[in-house]
Amino acid sequence: MDLFNQTDLFSTDEIRKTEFDMPGADVTLFENFFSKEESGRLYTSLLKNTNWEQDQLVIYGKEIDLPRLTAWYGDTNADDSYANTKRSVRPWTEDLLYIKARIEEKVDVKFTRCLLNYYRDGEDSVNWHQDYTGEERKNTVIGSVTFGATRPFQLKHATRKDVKRIDIPLAHGSLLLMQGATQENWMHKIPKTTKKIQPRINLTFRWVK
Numbered sequence: 001m002d003l004f005n006q007t008d009l010f011s012t013d014e015i016r017k018t019e020f021d022m023p024g025a026d027v028t029l030f031e032n033f034f035s036k037e038e039s040g041r042l043y044t045s046l047l048k049n050t051n052w053e054q055d056q057l058v059i060y061g062k063e064i065d066l067p068r069l070t071a072w073y074g075d076t077n078a079d080d081s082y083a084n085t086k087r088s089v090r091p092w093t094e095d096l097l098y099i100k101a102r103i104e105e106k107v108d109v110k111f112t113r114c115l116l117n118y119y120r121d122g123e124d125s126v127n128w129h130q131d132y133t134g135e136e137r138k139n140t141v142i143g144s145v146t147f148g149a150t151r152p153f154q155l156k157h158a159t160r161k162d163v164k165r166i167d168i169p170l171a172h173g174s175l176l177l178m179q180g181a182t183q184e185n186w187m188h189k190i191p192k193t194t195k196k197i198q199p200r201i202n203l204t205f206r207w208v209k
């Protein structure tokens with residue numbers, strides 16, 4: 001066996017935890033949170049069974065397709081704050097309930113919603129933004145799970161120019177937890193790339209009253 005075979009070196013299924021040193025944020029990455037085998041199964045199943053929708057954004061009165069496909073799932077009996085946006089929230093599926101339960105072992109929260117994003121290729125992206133609005137942004141938990149291609153998740157401080165930006169590669173089977181005031185103090189994005197890359201699915205589990 002070739003001892004320096006990269007595939008062998010990196011094909012470990014061990015969970016690796018990294019806490020990031022970011023002022024005003026609480027961000028933790030768990031690599032290999034889902035095993036290779038589970039991740040492969042969930043990627044295929046989510047790709048096929050999710051009700052992917054092409055959502056639009058209105059800019060200067062013009063409707064523009066979002067550069068990705070999306071879907072909302074969650075507690076359908078909870079008071080529906082997304083009702084006025086015409087976005088339909090579908091009931092939890094078995095896959096989503098499994099992923100949700102695995103994350104809930106790590107955090108003291110019961111998630112009520114999940115937003116799924118499907119980045120078909122390098123042209124698909126999400127621009128700088130913060131999750132949640134108003135008061136809800138001040139203290140939140142977001143569990144972000146990735147299956148498929150690795151894309152860099154970029155973070156920048158919302159107001160301080162002296163704080164360095166950070167790039168976290170989110171790989172197949174990883175879990176990123178963003179807690180406390182992270183959404184209030186930091187913005188995040190997934191940039192476009194001209195590299196030939198495989199599709200990627202991201203799930204953000206949220207808590208909405």
Ligand SMILES: O=C(O)CCC(=O)C(=O)O
Nearest residue numbers: 117126131153190202204
């Ligand atoms: O794809 C990702 O990793 C992030 C998605 C995201 O920021 C969002 O949907 O709010």
Ligand SMILES: [Fe+2]
Nearest residue numbers: 129130131188
């Ligand atoms: Fe986001």
